Amino acid sequence: MSSSDAHLITLPQALFRGFCRRCPRCGNGQLFRRYITPQRTCSICGLDFQDLRADDGPAYITMGLVCLFITPFFFIAQALYEPPLFLALLISLPLTLLILLGLLPFVKGAFMAALWKTKP
């Protein structure tokens, strides 16, 4: 498979492969060598991941997604249980941070796959 074979893979397919932290082209190679550190190339098909510079995009998307879905949860919990402020912060801040850090590699994988798929 060469880099010109991007047209054979649909955008949802590439996004899913990236979300699974796999190479968007072959779907088998690992995208990251550590937490969110990308491999230089795919160990299976040789796709160069150096061109897929995600920068801060995945972090912004992850923060937006988490805030969008977790904020209503906290409002509902506040309305139902009326916890004291320190208890609400004690629970909500670490929980939000854990969800953010847990979701980030998946979003970064999908973001890098989108970069690869939409690259001219």
Ligand SMILES: [Zn+2]
């Ligand atoms: Zn590959």
